[in-house]
Amino acid sequence: MDSGPSAIDLFCGAGGLSEGLRRAGYDVRWAVDYDESAVETHRENHGDYAIQADIRETDPAEDGPDIEPGNLDLVAGGPPCPSFSTIGRSKLGSLEDRSVDEDDRNVLYLDFLRYVKHFQPRAFVMENVPGMLTDTVTVESDTVQESLPIGEEQEVEQSPVGEEVPVTEVIIEEMEGLGYTVDKFLVDAADFGVPQHRERLFFIGRQIGKALPELTRWYTHREPTDREKDQQMQIRPELRDSTDKSQETFKTGLSSVLPPFEPDREYRLPYLTVADAIMDLPPISPDGEMPPNQATEYTLPPVSPYQEWARNVPDGEDWEDQPLRNHDARWHNHLDLSIYKLLGHGVGWNIGQVSTRLQPYRDDVFSDKYKKQNPAKPASTILAHMRKDGHMFIHPTEARSLSPREAARIQSFRDTYWVPESRTDAYRLIGNAVPPRLGEAVGVAVRQTILTDSHTDG
Structure with missing residues (x-):
């Protein structure tokens, strides 16, 4: 049995957060998600401990993992919360009269708190x-108990009826009502070595003690200097000309472009870019002639350190013997391909900014846009919307949108991480996932700041 801290993953999706926690040394013992393809993907990569279920219909005591309350280190997860703008505060914090037939994903975080309440983990x-x-809710009642989760009865300061209250304030009140010290943290995945700008909000709570991890202390990457911006790709040291002095980054003593997470690192590397992430992958094309529609073998060795890390070739094996999966091009019509060629690196057009002759959709129906990714910068946020079209994720040098494998690389999934062959499922699962590298960073910060102290105090 793994001796690392124990964890469960709620709303686990394809397993990005589980993968990050595993890399951070956690023993993830149980996971749950409603989506069949997500659970299949999680099981393929992490074992059979994930279950497919609607969390609203589960009982932590009966359907959850066989772990005694108080013996679990971490409850983790990312409940979908599309919008709170039309929900009042009393409804936000109530489990009464909920139906699985209603689209109440806004309050699924309450089911997250049900598991926290039952298992009483050291952290969440x-x-x-x-x-x-930026979401707010309107106070609809002066009854404090209506805004508290799952029947808790604590003394909480109540805002006046009719006042707009930040959703995060309500959620933190409810978390604190369960006996936790809680704070929220907004971070960008690029600061942790993910080749993508992806902002995410984390609520972190601890049961014992007050210190919470300041996630900025675990940054490993940074905005590049002007000189570094001229380099579109970081080259593996053994492949560089020995006289090339343009990349002093690798003279800092760091053995990897993905250094381990340590607080207050003295030197941080420049952001990883789209080129660092994907430019070693073989060319493919929508028409399937030359280049082919799909590539199943690598044609070049990894050029950047990140590419070498992403391929994850086992020791003693050759990169040429490793299969390449999920690297296939979707079909694009001739108009789309022509526009893709027109765009420069990092250039985008919002639908509606150009003539109707140069756009595929009505601008009063679809708020879509074209965006060619800049090879010298981190990618823009990978979204599940890719399953519908790839206009926002155009390849830097090829007239097509990114393949599922390229999207997975940008999300910090290694090439050996299994995802479905179906492009629709793959794009959706990859786009919705927590980048494993980001999950690892948060996992390390929580482990070092909270769980080490908790075990010591206990």
Whole structure:
């Protein structure tokens, strides 16, 4: 049995957070998700401990893991929260009259708290979208208990009826009502070595003690200097000309472009870029002629350190013998391909900014846009919307959108991480996932700041 801290993953999706926690040394013992493809993907990569279920219909005591309350180190997860704008505060904090037939994903975080309440973990981590920071709810009742989760009865200061209250304030009140010290943290995945700008909000709570991890202390990467910006790709040291002095980054003593997470690192590496992440992958094309529609073998060795890390070739094996999966091009019509070629690196057009002759959709129906990724910068946020079209994720040098494998690389999934062959499922699962590298960073910070102290105090 793994001796690392124990954890469970609620709303586990394809397993990005589980993978990050595993890399951080956790023993993830149980996971749950409603989506069949997500659970299949999680099981393929992590074993059979994930269950498919609607969490609203589960009982932590009967359906959850066989762990005694108080013996679990971490409850983690990212409940979907599309919008709180139309929900009043009393409804937000009530489990009464909920139906699985209703689209009440806004309050699924209450089911996260049900598991926290039952298992009484030493810590919890709840991940969500940054838009939650701007959402507010209206106080609809002066009855405090209506806004508290699962029947708790604590003395909580109540805002006046009719007042707009930040959703995050309500959620933190409810978490604190369960006996936890809680704070929220907004971070960008690029600061942790993910080749993508992806902001995410984390609520972190601890049961014993007051110190919470300041996630900024665990940054490993940073905005590049002007000189570093001229380099579109970091080259593996053994492949560089020995006279090339343009990349002093690798003279810092760091053995990897993905250094381990340590607080207050003296030197941080420049952001990883789209080129660092994907430019070693073989060319493919939508028409399937030359290049082919799908590539199942690598044609070049990894050029950047990140590419070498992503391929994850076992010791003693050759990269040429490793299969390449999920690297296939979706079909694009001739108009899309022509526009893709017109765009420069990092250039985007919002639908509606150009003539109707140069756009595929009505601008009063779809708020879509074209965006060619810049090879010299981190990618823009990978979204599940890719399953519908790839206009926002155009390849830097090829007239097509990113393949599922390229999207997975940008999310910090290694090439050996299994995802479905179906492009629709793959794009959706990859886009919705927590980047494993980000999950690892948060896991390490929680382990070092909270769990070590908790075990010592206990």
